[in-house]
Amino acid sequence: MTLRNRLALAGGLLVLSVSALASPAGTYTFGQPASAANATRTVEVDMTDIAFTPKALQVKAGETVRFVLVNKGQLLHEFNLGDAAMHAAHQKEMLKMQQSGAMTPTGMSHDGMDHSAMGHGAMGMAGMKHDDPNSVLVEPGKTAELTWTFSQADNLEFACNIPGHYQAGMVGTLKVDP
Template sequence: MKRSRPQLLVTALLFAAVAQASAQTSSSAPSIGQQAQATPATRTVFIKMDDISYGQKSIDVKPGETVRLVLKNEGALMHEFNIGKAVSQLEHQREMAALFKDGTLTPTGKATSIVWRERSGLGDSNPPGIPEVVQAIHDDPNAILVEPGTTKEFVWTFHDTANLNFACTLPGHYQAGMVGEFVMR
């Protein structure tokens, strides 16, 4: 069976795309870790958050270790506990600044707003729609927001601890020094 040049070209391109995709999924790029369930935690670390600092500047961890981080915000501002490398935290700072700019987040918490949904088929009604309360969503798997006066738990299993930091990426907080490092033991 003889194939035409266009068929051979399409076959070659398809093969190259599949090879590249499988190379990307099996790459040896290091993972920083993942959220975990609280039960397998090997230990608990208590971290005090204040305006604008963490209670400690470094936390010792082992690769493969699961740690329960108990975060207590004793400050007047909301803070974030974000686990990542410096480059990803810089990008996350931009995202957080955009959330503040559009009013999704405030200095003390997530914004809540009321959106009026149109009523269908009801003609002229007063009010003209159905109110729906919408709250901001912060669902980054490697970060948690902690409002003033609250305590939250964040459980993390560490894979690669090289050059891994924890930081508050809310506007101005990182720049003011609200950053620490994970030290591999």
């Protein structure tokens, strides 16, 4: 693939990603993504095989929190904000990504993927992306960030939805106070 074709593909994926963020399906009752510059607090969360430290967090409605996620483990991990039902649904998507070869134990791979196995048809690569605004994947030894403004009081979880990780206990509680 030529550089020109790669750039055209990347631009097309960017357009699809931005339009997905603007759709009603990309909205969350508990808040929205925010700029790190707007954060009122920074919280570091360590990811190991298979745990988060700390295991519980407390924030306030209206607060913008910058999460600094440090993967100290040997495996790929995810930090995903949501309730138990959202995590259950996302785990099914992550399993499909793993089964298709899009996700390996230590990272994401777009080589040799069978996009038709994902049931996305003409969407191709766009359906294979892990680009939910309430979620970030962190490779072993890497650090990533997610900044979020919490809109209302709620009882949430932060979880790693990579197949088997949630079930092994890689989940924490996130209480949003009024």
